[in-house]
Amino acid sequence: MINDRPLRVAIIGSGPAGMYAAGHLLESPGGTLIDGELKQIVHSKVAVDVLDRLATPWGLIRSGVAPDHPDKKRMAMIYDSIARRDGFRFIGNVQVGKDISPAELSQWYDAVIYAVGADDERRLGIPGEDLLGSNSARAFVSWYNGHPDFSNLQFDLSAERAVLVGNGNVAMDVARILFSPISALHITDIASHALDALSKSQIKEIVILGRRGPEHAAFNYPELMELADLPDTAIIVEGADLNALPRSQNHEAQLKIAALAKLCKEKIQGNRRIVFRFNAAPTALIGEERVAKVSLINKQGEFETESELSAGLVLAAIGYRGLAIDGLPFDHERGVIPSCESRVVDHGVVLPGSYVTGWIKRGPKGIIGSNKKCARDAVIAVMDDATSGLLPLEGTLCKDQALQRIKERVATTVAFSDWHKIDMREQQDGKALGRPRLKITVSSAILNMLKSA
Ligand SMILES: Cc1cc2nc3c(=O)[nH]c(=O)nc-3n(C[C@H](O)[C@H](O)[C@H](O)COP(=O)(O)OP(=O)(O)OC[C@H]3O[C@@H](n4cnc5c(N)ncnc54)[C@H](O)[C@@H]3O)c2cc1C
Numbered sequence: 154m155i156n157d158r159p160l161r162v163a164i165i166g167s168g169p170a171g172m173y174a175a176g177h178l179l180e181s182p183g184g185t186l187i188d189g190e191l192k193q194i195v196h197s198k199v200a201v202d203v204l205d206r207l208a209t210p211w212g213l214i215r216s217g218v219a220p221d222h223p224d225k226k227r228m229a230m231i232y233d234s235i236a237r238r239d240g241f242r243f244i245g246n247v248q249v250g251k252d253i254s255p256a257e258l259s260q261w262y263d264a265v266i267y268a269v270g271a272d273d274e275r276r277l278g279i280p281g282e283d284l285l286g287s288n289s290a291r292a293f294v295s296w297y298n299g300h301p302d303f304s305n306l307q308f309d310l311s312a313e314r315a316v317l318v319g320n321g322n323v324a325m326d327v328a329r330i331l332f333s334p335i336s337a338l339h340i341t342d343i344a345s346h347a348l349d350a351l352s353k354s355q356i357k358e359i360v361i362l363g364r365r366g367p368e369h370a371a372f373n374y375p376e377l378m379e380l381a382d383l384p385d386t387a388i389i390v391e392g393a394d395l396n397a398l399p400r401s402q403n404h405e406a407q408l409k410i411a412a413l414a415k416l417c418k419e420k421i422q423g424n425r426r427i428v429f430r431f432n433a434a435p436t437a438l439i440g441e442e443r444v445a446k447v448s449l450i451n452k453q454g455e456f457e458t459e460s461e462l463s464a465g466l467v468l469a470a471i472g473y474r475g476l477a478i479d480g481l482p483f484d485h486e487r488g489v490i491p492s493c494e495s496r497v498v499d500h501g502v503v504l505p506g507s508y509v510t511g512w513i514k515r516g517p518k519g520i521i522g523s524n525k526k527c528a529r530d531a532v533i534a535v536m537d538d539a540t541s542g543l544l545p546l547e548g549t550l551c552k553d554q555a556l557q558r559i560k561e562r563v564a565t566t567v568a569f570s571d572w573h574k575i576d577m578r579e580q581q582d583g584k585a586l587g588r589p590r591l592k593i594t595v596s597s598a599i600l601n602m603l604k605s606a
Contacts, residue, residue, distance in 0.1 A: 165249045296308065487516060492514055509531065
């Protein structure tokens with residue numbers, strides 16, 4: 154029987170998908186609004202524990218979204234208001250799959266929703282990829298955003314040319330951050346180690362490689378157009394003649410080509426250059442210890458030629474990837490937890506009480522808002538299963554017992570009130586320097602700060 158106690162749901166991951174799921178679950182007592190209709194479940198209340206492996210919440214809002222996009226970072230205010238609702242609890246610094254197993258969580262909670270994002274990256278798979286100076290754009294983005302797993306990385310920005318492999322929105326973010334004036338970055342929450350390194354950067358040219366033509370460019374129009382604001386920066390297209398391209402039937406592709414042509418026309422001069430090189434793919438990175446050159450294969454119609462490009466920094470911006478969690482099924486090809494209508498499935502069999510949402514369900518695509526509907530689908534599945542008596546309710550722990558069990562594994566967990574202390578401290582430290590926030594980028598420093606607060 155469960156009617157006399159709240160439905161206890163654990164959500165793993167406090168990024169957009171996890172927080173939207175919490176929001177849907179806690180929308181109103183006894184039910185949630187779905188398409189304007191109050192959908193009732195059998196319980197009078199829902200209690201949600203959101204666990205995150207980091208001490209700080211909000212996933213890629215904090216560690217992925219570019220620091221010069223404060224409007225997007227402000228999405229955190231919505232998640233903060235969800236976190237203040239009755240029935241919400243944040244338990245940070247707990248890694249599922251390492252500190253606690255999925256089987257234990259399934260035992261301790263009525264339902265578990267996995268919203269762990271895409272915590273890995275796709276690799277180029279070419280010789281020389283592991284040379285110094287070669288890394289993923291994901292590592293670079295996480296570094297400049299102060300993600301604690303990446304804050305001790307060092308990026309050598311002393312060479313004149315950087316090469317970005319892939320021309321999606323992450324490549325646009327990276328190019329923009331590399332060439333933004335330091336004064337513009339100073340007023341963002343970019344990690345101070347990155348601000349310092351970027352202020353000494355010698356990079357004069359960024360080559361953005363796309364293995365196909367401009368009609369297949371992966372960037373979106375708004376992200377491309379943000380490059381227009383970079384001062385003293387010329388924009389050049391190589392490997393394709395924008396004026397000679399056949400008119401694309403795809404409206405969006407046509408819009409992007411026209412925008413690129415306009416940028417090239419307007420941004421002719423500058424001490425810095427961003428080169429969009431199309432129909433070019435890297436075949437090897439060359440160097441002794443450090444990368445010095447990129448070998449390329451260039452396609453021109455039916456013909457292929459080889460060439461080399463000197464470069465001191467190579468960043469692969471070819472996509473994020475989900476990371477397998479010990480004890481849960483994983484689709485290694487797609488890099489996602491396999492699911493059917495948001496229910497986790499193992500070899501086609503539903504794991505009762507386990508659900509999935511966000512990038513770990515759909516793969517690493519879609520904007521912040523896409524996760525809202527995705528989270529809603531997962532919550533509908535939880536509710537339907539609760540109503541149909543399909544949740545395994547035996548062994549569920551009460552609120553205090555669940556925290557006690559977690560604390561038996563992780564001595565220092567982080568509560569939502571602790572996050573507010575971190576948040577306040579970061580903002581105060583930033584204010585002293587005329588910055589919106591000075592991120593604490595080392596996990597032990599965060600935990601020590603909380604101990605002494
Ligand atoms: C570089 C970059 C820039 C972007 N910029 C924009 C933008 O400007 N606008 C926009 O709309 N969208 C943007 N996006 C997309 C947006 O960030 C995603 O749609 C969204 O973050 C996906 O949400 P998620 O909750 O699935 O994953 P995430 O945001 O990655 O959240 C996953 C959470 O799970 C936690 N976690 C992972 N593993 C575990 C574990 N084992 N145990 C416990 N916790 C775990 C992580 O710490 C993290 O907090 C950007 C994405 C990237 C990569």
